[in-house]
Amino acid sequence: MISKKLLQVLTWPIRVLFKPFRRSAGAAARDSGGTAGRTAAGAAARLGPGAILEEEYREEPPRGIEAAMFRQLPRPRLTEKSASELTLEQARKYAAQAERFYDFEFPLFPRGDFFYEEIEKDFLYKALGYTEGSIDQRFIDVANLFRRALNDNTRGLMLFWTPLVGALVLGAAAAALSYQTVVVEPWVLYGAASVMAALLAFLVYSWPYKVVQQRNLLNLDNYVTSKFARINNNFQVAKRRALNVERDKRIPEREELMDEAGAWTLSYHWFAMRLFLCESMLRNKFYQIRRNTALYWAGGVFLMLIVASCVIGTLWVSGVDRGTIGIIAAASGVYVFVAGATMARATSTIFNVVQSNEWSRFSMINLDRTIRDHVAEDKLQIVTFRDRNRME
DSSP states (O other): OHHHHHHHHHTHHHHHHTHHHHHHHHHHHHHTTOOTTHHHHHHHHHHOTTGGGHHHHHHSOOOSHHHHHSOOOOOOOOOSOOGGGOOHHHHHHHHHHHHHHHTOOOOSSOOOOSSHHHHHHHHHHHHHTOOTTOTTHHHHHHHHHHHHHHHHHHHHIIIIIHHHHHHHHHHHHHHHHHTTOSOSOHHHHHHHHHHHHHHHHHHHIIIIIHHHHHHHHHHHHHHHHHHHHHHHHHHHHHHHHHHHGGGGOOGGGHHHHHHHHHHHHHHHHHHHHHHHHHHHHHHHHHHHHHHHHHHHHHHHHHHHHHHHHHHHHHHHHTTOOHHHHHHHHHHHHHHHHHHHHHHTTHHHHHGGGOOGGGSOOGGGSOHHHHHHHHHHHHHHHHHHHHHHHHHO
């Protein structure tokens, strides 16, 4: 896209400056065995960004002019197992994942990337066991896909559509005045042109861009709400089975009792930790979206100022009188200010649709109370049976 090329041009000095550090960081990551997620990420890259939601695209294809201007994603289907599908064999698999997580030694000396969220992302990939076919692979892929789509749309708005609207409208006014196709005062013409350009930019922002971004976030919010609710339900089921596993077991079945009790206990531990890690993953993605939006906004304002400066410089060289040049500069400044002020609200406006308070979050699952009640109940039963046997 043109907007991507513009961003590459604007960030060229920074990328050149930090290129040696990126190379050394990549080498350090390879030397330290930082390959978590490489298989899954490579497969996703080969299939393309839309392959993750291929079935959803067939059921919910994007339509309308807003989908033609900006990237619209369908609602992801949920693949998390429900509580009714939670068997002992499945609990053993979750327990194995919990053991892998609790044995994981996170690096104390991470590589020196320019952006820390890349370090945090690698840690979360390893903690969640992000590999091909892993239980949370789809969640991570979906989060990455929505992050890229939201960033692409914002980049397109601020580095392509907004500067383009201003350049076309003000350019048309300059052409009309140059070829004397209109008979009005220059300040009236350029004043009207700046107002029209600002209105068109606001229209692009408030209709195609804002509508698509809010649809994307609503679809992501629906997916996250459903996934977290299922993890919470599975946590509750695993907790009850861990608390009651001894009720249908006898002394000769002590090996099976120990195995089941360990599997269910580790399972509910892992369900709680998965909620925490998945929340951290979303926090990582939302931070990148907010940070990149600020960068795109700054880049868009800078780009519009460059375009306006080039136009004014060209007119100056062409011998246009200073009064007209001053009017054009003022009109361009008004457009840049109004468009910049409008686009500055992009992140806060679109994120208002995400209702994180309705998610089954880690802070609401009460893992500490569950552990306390579990241990207290077991200790109470031990003391009760011990005293009963002494009395008999």
